[in-house]
Amino acid sequence: MQSQLIKLSQGSLVKQIIVGLIIGIILAVTIPEAAKPVVILGSLFVGALKAIAPVLVLFLVMSAIAQHKRGNKTNMKTIIVLYLLGTFLAGLIAVIVSFIFPVSLQLAAGPEDVTAPGGVVEVLKTLLLNIVDNPVNAVINANYIGVLAWAILLGVALKNAADTTKTMIANFSDAVSKFVAWVIRFAPLGIMGLVFESITTNGLESLLSYGKLLAVLIGCMIFVALVVNPIIVFTAIRQNPYPLVFKCLKESGITAFFTRSSASNIPVNMRLCENLGLSKDAYSVSIPLGATINMAGAAVTISVLTLAAVHTLGIQVDIPTALILSVLAAVCACGASGVAGGSLLLIPLACSLFGIPDDVAMKVVGVGFIIGVLQDSFETALNSSTDVLFTAAAEFKERRKQGKNRDIKNVA
Structure with a gap:
C-alpha cells in the first residue's frame, strides 16, 4: 500500500486530482460530519493561489518584457482576436439556443447586498480606473x-x-x-476539500427546479468548448484540434471548475503553457489578459439569463436586437470580474437593452446565484481553459507559417 501511495504521489497530477475528487465525493456522501475538517484544505489551496497569482503576473510580465528582444514575435494580436471572436461567438450561440429552447423563470427576491453597474460606460470607466490603480493596491486587491x-x-x-x-x-x-509549482502539487488535496464543501453546503436538490435553465446554460458552454472552439482552433492550425482542446480542458478546466475563479487559475494555466512548450514572452501576458477579457462562459451566462427574463415577461425580440445582445454580452463579459459570480452582476446591464426594470433584473441575478454552484463552475472551466487553448493556437499557427509545426498529438 505504501509503495502504491508513493507511486501515485509521483505520477500524473491530473490522475491525482481525479483521485482527490472521488475521495471528496465519497466523504461528502458517507461521513459529511466526521470529515468536515477537510474543508480547510480547499480554502488553503484557493487562498494560496489567490495570494500568489498577482505577484506571479507582475514579475512574469515585467521580466518577459524587460528581456524581450526585438524581432521575437509574441503573437499577441492573433491571441486577442481569438479571445474576442470566441467570446462573441459564445454569446451568439447562447442567443440562438435561447430562441430554440426558451426558458421561463420563477423570479424570487433578488440579492440585496450587491450593486450592478449602471451601463456600458460605467463598465468601461471601471476598467480604465483599474488600469491607473496604485500598483501596491492592485496587487493586494488582485486587480x-x-x-x-x-x-x-x-x-x-x-x-x-x-x-x-x-x-x-x-x-x-x-x-x-517555483512557489506556484509547490502550490499546484497540493491541488489533489485542495480539490478534495472544495468538492466536499460544494456537495455538503449546496447539495443538488435545490437545483432540480432550475433543470431546464441549467441544461440550456451548460449545454451552450459544452457546445462552445467542444464544437465552436475546436473550429476556431482548426482554422488557425489546420490540424485536428481535439488533442489540444482535451488537454486544456483536463489540465486547466478541472481546477477552474472547482476554484470557480479565472484569476485563481492563472498559475495553473501558466504551468500548462510551460508544459506545452509555448513562448514565455507570449503566455506571461496572454494568460492574465485572458483571465480578464476572454470570457466565453460569461457571455453565455449573460445572454441566456437575459433572454430567460425576456421570455418570462413576454417581451418580443427581433433578430437585429438579438444580434445587438450578442455584441453587448461579449462587451459585458470582457468587463466581468475574474472572481466567482463575476458575470452575474452584468445581467441587469444586458436586461436594460429590453427595458427590463432593475428590480426584476436583480431577481434574475438572484436566480443566477441559486444555480451558481454549477453554472459558475462550468463557466469558469470554459473561460480559463480557453485562455491556454487560444494562446497555444496562436503560437502553433505561427509555427505552421514558418514550417516548424509539429503534430499536435506530440505536443498535447
Missing part, C-alpha cells in the same frame, strides 16, 4: 488589469536596464514560479 498595466510599463522602462538588474528580476520571476 489584474492594474497589475498587468504596471508590469508592462515597468518592463518597458527596464528594457535598457543593466543586465544584473534584468537577471535579478528574472530570478524573482523564477522563484515565484
Whole structure:
C-alpha cells in the first residue's frame, strides 16, 4: 500500500486530482460530519493561489518584457482576436439556443447586498480606473488589469536596464514560479476539500427546479468548448484540434471548475503553457489578459439569463436586437470580474437593452446565484481553459507559417 501511495504521489497530477475528487465525493456522501475538517484544505489551496497569482503576473510580465528582444514575435494580436471572436461567438450561440429552447423563470427576491453597474460606460470607466490603480493596491486587491498595466510599463522602462538588474528580476520571476509549482502539487488535496464543501453546503436538490435553465446554460458552454472552439482552433492550425482542446480542458478546466475563479487559475494555466512548450514572452501576458477579457462562459451566462427574463415577461425580440445582445454580452463579459459570480452582476446591464426594470433584473441575478454552484463552475472551466487553448493556437499557427509545426498529438 505504501509503495502504491508513493507511486501515485509521483505520477500524473491530473490522475491525482481525479483521485482527490472521488475521495471528496465519497466523504461528502458517507461521513459529511466526521470529515468536515477537510474543508480547510480547499480554502488553503484557493487562498494560496489567490495570494500568489498577482505577484506571479507582475514579475512574469515585467521580466518577459524587460528581456524581450526585438524581432521575437509574441503573437499577441492573433491571441486577442481569438479571445474576442470566441467570446462573441459564445454569446451568439447562447442567443440562438435561447430562441430554440426558451426558458421561463420563477423570479424570487433578488440579492440585496450587491450593486450592478449602471451601463456600458460605467463598465468601461471601471476598467480604465483599474488600469491607473496604485500598483501596491492592485496587487493586494488582485486587480489584474492594474497589475498587468504596471508590469508592462515597468518592463518597458527596464528594457535598457543593466543586465544584473534584468537577471535579478528574472530570478524573482523564477522563484515565484517555483512557489506556484509547490502550490499546484497540493491541488489533489485542495480539490478534495472544495468538492466536499460544494456537495455538503449546496447539495443538488435545490437545483432540480432550475433543470431546464441549467441544461440550456451548460449545454451552450459544452457546445462552445467542444464544437465552436475546436473550429476556431482548426482554422488557425489546420490540424485536428481535439488533442489540444482535451488537454486544456483536463489540465486547466478541472481546477477552474472547482476554484470557480479565472484569476485563481492563472498559475495553473501558466504551468500548462510551460508544459506545452509555448513562448514565455507570449503566455506571461496572454494568460492574465485572458483571465480578464476572454470570457466565453460569461457571455453565455449573460445572454441566456437575459433572454430567460425576456421570455418570462413576454417581451418580443427581433433578430437585429438579438444580434445587438450578442455584441453587448461579449462587451459585458470582457468587463466581468475574474472572481466567482463575476458575470452575474452584468445581467441587469444586458436586461436594460429590453427595458427590463432593475428590480426584476436583480431577481434574475438572484436566480443566477441559486444555480451558481454549477453554472459558475462550468463557466469558469470554459473561460480559463480557453485562455491556454487560444494562446497555444496562436503560437502553433505561427509555427505552421514558418514550417516548424509539429503534430499536435506530440505536443498535447
